[in-house]
Amino acid sequence: MGSKIRLSKQQQRKIDRRRRVRSVEDDSLERGIVVTHHGHDLLIEDASHQLLRGRARRTVGRLTTGDRIRWQRDEQDNIVIEQREDRRNLLIRPDAYGKKKMMAANIDQVLVVTSALPWMNPEVVERTLVAVLALPAAPVIVLNKADLLPSLPEADREEIERTLRLWTSLGFEVIRTSVKSGEGIDVLRERLHEQITLTVGLSGVGKTSLTREITPTADQAAIGEISAFNREGTHTTRASTLYRFPDGEGGLIDAPGVRDFPLETITDEALAAAFPEITDTAAYCRFNDCRHRNEPGCAVRQAVEDGEILPRRLEQYQSLLEASRTR
Numbered sequence: 001m002g003s004k005i006r007l008s009k010q011q012q013r014k015i016d017r018r019r020r021v022r023s024v025e026d027d028s029l030e031r032g033i034v035v036t037h038h039g040h041d042l043l044i045e046d047a048s049h050q051l052l053r054g055r056a057r058r059t060v061g062r063l064t065t066g067d068r069i070r071w072q073r074d075e076q077d078n079i080v081i082e083q084r085e086d087r088r089n090l091l092i093r094p095d096a097y098g099k100k101k102m103m104a105a106n107i108d109q110v111l112v113v114t115s116a117l118p119w120m121n122p123e124v125v126e127r128t129l130v131a132v133l134a135l136p137a138a139p140v141i142v143l144n145k146a147d148l149l150p151s152l153p154e155a156d157r158e159e160i161e162r163t164l165r166l167w168t169s170l171g172f173e174v175i176r177t178s179v180k181s182g183e184g185i186d187v188l189r190e191r192l193h194e195q196i197t198l199t200v201g202l203s204g205v206g207k208t209s210l211t212r213e214i215t216p217t218a219d220q221a222a223i224g225e226i227s228a229f230n231r232e233g234t235h236t237t238r239a240s241t242l243y244r245f246p247d248g249e250g251g252l253i254d255a256p257g258v259r260d261f262p263l264e265t266i267t268d269e270a271l272a273a274a275f276p277e278i279t280d281t282a283a284y285c286r287f288n289d290c291r292h293r294n295e296p297g298c299a300v301r302q303a304v305e306d307g308e309i310l311p312r313r314l315e316q317y318q319s320l321l322e323a324s325r326t327r
Contacts, residue, residue, distance in 0.1 A: 029070040029082060034063050036241040042081065044069065045244060054079025064090070064102035065240040065253060066196060089135045091198070091255070103255050104240045106196060109138040111188075113201030113210065115145040116152065120202060122163050123316055126274060128200065129172065130320060134270035137198075140191060141167055144206045146176040146183050166310075170276055179206065179213045188214050194249045196242070215243065215252055266324035275317045277309055292318065 032044040032052070040055050042063060054071060056063055060081055063069065068085040091103040110132045114120040125141065132139040143164060149157055168174050175191065177184035192214065201207035244251040272279040278300055282290065286297025292314060293301075303309040 029072050032069050032071055032081075033242070034065055034067040034069060035244075036065055036239050037063060038239060044071065044079070044081070045242075046071075049244065052079050054081055056081035056084075060084050062102065064105050065242050065255075066105040066107065068106060089137060091135065093255075104198060104242075104253050107135065107137045107198050107253065108195040108250075109140055109191075109197050110135075111140050111142050111197060111199040111201075113142045113144055113199060113205050113207045115201075115205040116143060116148040116160060117145055118204050119156065119160055120205065123312065124202070125167075126313075126316060127320070130266060130270050130274045133273045134265050134267045136270070139172065141172055141174045142184075142188065142201075142210070143174065143176045144201075144210050145178060145180075147178040147181045177210060179209050185213055192245075192250055192252070196251055196253065198253045198255060211252065215245075266320055268324070271317065271320060271324065275313065277303075278314060278317050281309065291321075 030046055032046045035043045035045050035051065037043065042054050042056060044052050044054060046052055055078070056069075057080060060069075060083060063081070063084060067087065069081045070083040070085070071079055071081045074080050087105045089107055090105045091107060092100050093103050095101045110128075112125055112128050112132065114125055129139050129141075143160075149160065152160070164174050173191075175184050175188055177188055179185070199207055199211055240253055240255040242251050242253050278292070281300050281303050282292065284299035285292070285295070286299075287295055290298050290300070292298050300309065300314065304311055304314055
C-alpha cells in the first residue's frame, strides 16, 4: 500500500482557492446587500431582511453601501462574502484629503431637492441632472417648501413656475412637496417604492426634514443595530448607510457630506438627455460638428434668437460640452 502523499502549504492553498471558486459558482450561496461598512467589517442584509455582520475575502475587492453580494458561513459560522455582483453604477466622491472614495453603488434614482425659499440657482440643479444621468440613475426634481410659493413676490414666483414648466416640458419629473401642508408627500413615498434612492440638496432646502417625513416607519430594532455598528466605527470616516423600508422593497441612502453632485464624468448621452431641446435642434445645423457659436447655418443659434431656447441653457450646454472634451 502506497504512502500518503503530503501536500506543501503552497499546494494546499491552491486547492483551497479552487474549492472557493467552485463554492462561489454554487447556487447554494446566499444573496445580500451591503448596508454599511467600516474598513473590512461589513453589515449586510440577507434575503429575509435580517442584518448580519461579516467580512469579505480579499479576492472580492473593496465593497461599498448598496453592493449586491453573495455570501456563506464558514466552518466557524462566520459570515464570509464570496462574491460581488456587477454594479449598475458607482458614486465616487473625494474625501477631505482629495482621495477618491466610494460612497454608494447600484443607485436607482436621485432626488434633486430644491425649494421655494431659498430658491436654488436653476443652473446648479441642471448640472446635477447631468451628473445623475451620467451615473447613470434616474433624476427626480423635488420642489420642497411649496407652501411658501403664494407668499413670494410675484416676480420670484413667476420665475420658479416658469423654470418648473421648462423642466417638465423637457421630460423631467417634478414633484412639489411641503412637510408643513403634506402636499406631495404621498406621491413622493410612492415614487420611492422598490427603488434605492439617494437624496441631494444644498443647505436650507429642507432635505433632512423631508427625508424624515417620506421615510416609512422603519424597524426600530434594525435602526438600533445599524447605529450600534456605526458607533463602533467612529474612529474612521463614517460610511454611507442604506436604510431599508419595512417591506424590504427599496430604501434611502444616507451619504454623509453629499450635498451636491459634482461632475466626475460627463457623457454625451447625459448631455443629450439633460439638454434635449438643444441636441434635437442641432440635427438641423448645416455642419455635423457645429459648436453652436459662430458657425453659419446653426439651427440652435437661430432657435435662441427666435426665443425657442433659453440663452443660459445654451451657454451651460457649451460649458459642459467643453469640460467633457478636456477630461
